[in-house]
Every structure is written in structure tokens, then in C-alpha cells.
Amino acid sequence: MNKHENNESYNKAEHVGKTTIDYINEVSITSLITLENRADSNRLVKDIIMIWLKVSLFLTRRRPEIAVSALLNHVIPIIGSTDIKQCNKIRLNRVFNHLLAEGKVNEAKRVFALTKQFLSWCEHQGYIEHNPLASMTRKDVGGKTPEPRSRSLSDAEIWCFWHGLDMWDFSEQIRWGLRFCLLSARRPDEVFRAAKSEFNLDSGIWRQGSRNKSRRDHTLPISPLMRVCLDNLFASTPNSVWLCPSPKNASHPMSKGAPAQAIRRMIRDSAHFGLDEFTPRDLRRTARTKLASLEVRNDVSRKVMNHALEGIDRVYDRHDYFEQMRDALTLYSGEIKQIVNTGSYRELSHDFEVGGLKLPPTSKVYCEVEN
Numbered sequence: 583m584n585k586h587e588n589n590e591s592y593n594k595a596e597h598v599g600k601t602t603i604d605y606i607n608e609v610s611i612t613s614l615i616t617l618e619n620r621a622d623s624n625r626l627v628k629d630i631i632m633i634w635l636k637v638s639l640f641l642t643r644r645r646p647e648i649a650v651s652a653l654l655n656h657v658i659p660i661i662g663s664t665d666i667k668q669c670n671k672i673r674l675n676r677v678f679n680h681l682l683a684e685g686k687v688n689e690a691k692r693v694f695a696l697t698k699q700f701l702s703w704c705e706h707q708g709y710i711e712h713n714p715l716a717s718m719t720r721k722d723v724g725g726k727t728p729e730p731r732s733r734s735l736s737d738a739e740i741w742c743f744w745h746g747l748d749m750w751d752f753s754e755q756i757r758w759g760l761r762f763c764l765l766s767a768r769r770p771d772e773v774f775r776a777a778k779s780e781f782n783l784d785s786g787i788w789r790q791g792s793r794n795k796s797r798r799d800h801t802l803p804i805s806p807l808m809r810v811c812l813d814n815l816f817a818s819t820p821n822s823v824w825l826c827p828s829p830k831n832a833s834h835p836m837s838k839g840a841p842a843q844a845i846r847r848m849i850r851d852s853a854h855f856g857l858d859e860f861t862p863r864d865l866r867r868t869a870r871t872k873l874a875s876l877e878v879r880n881d882v883s884r885k886v887m888n889h890a891l892e893g894i895d896r897v898y899d900r901h902d903y904f905e906q907m908r909d910a911l912t913l914y915s916g917e918i919k920q921i922v923n924t925g926s927y928r929e930l931s932h933d934f935e936v937g938g939l940k941l942p943p944t945s946k947v948y949c950e951v952e953n
Contacts, residue, residue, distance in 0.1 A: 602651045628662035644797030687724040694723045733864040734871045737930040738939035742947045744922045754818035755826040756844045762811040767869035770862040774836040776825040800888045803908035805915035856945025878910040
């Protein structure tokens with residue numbers, strides 16, 4: 583197993599746990615005939631699920647381990663030993679109701695969608711005559727799905743975020759890692775779980791590979807300000823293979839919750855940061871919004887974000903857009919540099935108003951920078 587596979591296995595196991603990985607390996611190495619014979623003997627849900635995983639889910643899901651984890655934690659413990667033909671709405675809703683009772687609405691909706699997909703497959707395979715969840719939709723489980731987040735930082739907020747990172751006792755990994763999230767338009771996991779071997783600083787290329795939510799292979803140009811972040815990150819931990827290693831153990835990457843915890847600390851500090859609440863994921867939305875404001879073409883922006891192209895272009899447009907992404911990220915880098923080099927946040931726009939953000943006098947940024 584090479585270094586990349588080691589890193590991939592580490593990330594996968596950390597996201598779902600060893601039990602899930604062991605279960606996936608068991609299904610993978612067990613022959614289909616063995617699984618079918620086991621299911622034919624009693625038609626239990628847990629046995630049929632293993633067949634479904636092997637011949638369907640593993641082939642269609644980019645990250646099947648997430649679905650398998652949900653099955654092991656929420657579905658199999660409640661209905662795994664039930665005859666598939668005895669799975670009526672009452673039995674199935676108990677699976678989702680357990681999660682709803684714990685306030686886990688989004689998780690209940692995800693488990694519902696997964697269970698409905700499994701039962702549809704069972705119907706097509708002939709294990710059941712009719713999918714009992716066919717008439718139900720996600721909104722029937724826990725009500726209407728909340729609107730997606732729309733938080734994006736204004737120019738004045740970007741200034742305060744950037745300089746505010748220097749006002750707390752954060753590690754260099756947190757400080758420059760969060761800035762790198764903003765500049766690269768990447769999800770926090772994609773930055774804080776990155777290995778240094780992914781970056782070719784001489785060529786100015788980040789070969790992320792398929793280590794992302796979509797599992798699409800992705801290569802990103804390194805803009806000038808991204809390079810500043812990388813230089814600081816490489817210099818701060820020269821003996822670790824990770825871009826942002828854990829301060830407690832340099833052989834492991836930063837914990838998943840550390841970036842969000844740092845921002846929460848900035849927002850909720852007793853000295854009060856002075857900005858409305860935001861999360862590391864909002865930095866990615868801020869980057870996408872900035873690309874639009876800089877009039878970067880939508881297809882180029884989608885490539886930067888590693889989103890699929892729209893419509894028929896998804897099938898016929900095979901161009902890598904690398905040079906266009908380089909131009910877009912360089913333009914964006916210059917915009918962020920101009921923002922953070924401005925003398926005061928008061929000179930920058932905020933929420934489409936003329937003039938700057940008005941921080942309260944108790945704000946840490948106001949006190950330590952403005953004064």
C-alpha cells in the first residue's frame with residue numbers, strides 16, 4: 583500500500599470508524615453465492631442488505647462507507663433481524679422516529695432516503711411485492727428540510743477575519759489553514775486533511791485527487807496568496823507529512839472540529855469579535871461569491887469549486903480548464919490581497935452598503951486594530 587492509499591484509508595476509517603471498515607471488507611471478500619444462500623434461508627433484512635451493498639451501493643456510491651455506517655448504526659439494530667416481508671410502515675418509521683426523538687432531523691432524513699433506496703431495490707429484485715415507503719418523501723420525516731445556509735462574508739468581514747486570526751493564540755496550522763480555505767475555495771476537510779505530498783510548489787499545482795466530497799479527480803492551480811499560506815504551513819511543521827498536523831500528534835492531521843472551534847472562539851470570545859456568526863464552510867461560499875463578483879465565467883467557477891458542469895456540458899465538455907482556473911484564482915488572490923492590505927475595515931463595503939462594517943467599541947478588532 584502506497585502513501586496515498588494509506589492517507590485515504592486513514593481518512594475513511596476516521597470518518598466512519600473501524601467497525602464500518604471491517605464490515606465493508608467482510609462484504610467485499612464474501613462471494614455473492616454465499617451471501618445469496620444466507621439470505622435465501624430466512625430473508626432477514628441484515629442479510630439482504632449485504633447483497634444490496636455488494637451488487638448495487640458499492641458500485642454507485644462514491645463514498646459508500648458513509649451509507650454503511652448509517653445502516654450499521656441506525657437500521658440494522660432495529661430491523662436487521664426482521665423478515666423483509668414484515669417490514670411495514672410502522673416498523674420502518676421506528677427507525678426514523680428514534681433519530682427524531684434525539685433531535686437528529688437531518689440524520690433521520692438521510693437514513694429514510696437510504697432505506698427507501700434499499701427497499702426499492704428489494705422490490706425490483708423480487709424480495710418484496712411493493713416498497714412500503716414508496717408513498718413517503720423526505721419532508722414526511724421530521725417536516726420540511728431547512729433552507730441551506732447562505733452566509734457569505736463581505737469585504738469588511740474578510741478583513742476582520744484575516745487580521746482577527748492574529749489576535750488569538752491559535753496554532754499556525756489553524757491560522758494559515760483557515761486563510762487557505764478562503765483562498766482555495768475548498769471545504770475545511772479538504773484543506774485540514776491534506777498531505778504535503780499533494781502540493782508541487784515548483785509547478786504551482788495542488789493535485790488533490792479524489793479526496794473530496796464528489797470523489798472527482800481534481801487538480802487546482804496555486805495562486806500567489808495561496809502560496810503564501812502554503813509557505814507558512816510548510817515552515818511551521820517541517821517534520822510532518824500533513825499540511826495541517828495535529829498540535830498534539832504531528833503524525834495525524836488536524837481534528838475535524840478544530841477549525842470550527844477556532845472560529846467559534848473568535849465569535850464568542852469574552853472580548854467579542856464583533857462579527858455575525860459564520861463557519862469554515864462559509865469561507866467556501868464567500869470564495870464562490872467573490873468569483874462571481876469578479877465576473878469569472880460560471881463554467882470556470884464550477885471547475886474551481888469542483889462542481890459538475892451543467893446540462894449537456896457534463897457529457898461533452900472534457901476540457902480541464904486549468905489555465906482558466908489559474909487566471910481566475912490569480913485574479914481572486916489579488917482581490918483578497920487588496921482587501922486585507924486596506925488600512926481599515928471601515929473603508930470596505932459591507933452587505934452592499936456604502937461605507938464599512940460598524941463594529942461595536944467592545945470588538946477585539948475595533949480595540950486592537952482600529953485604536
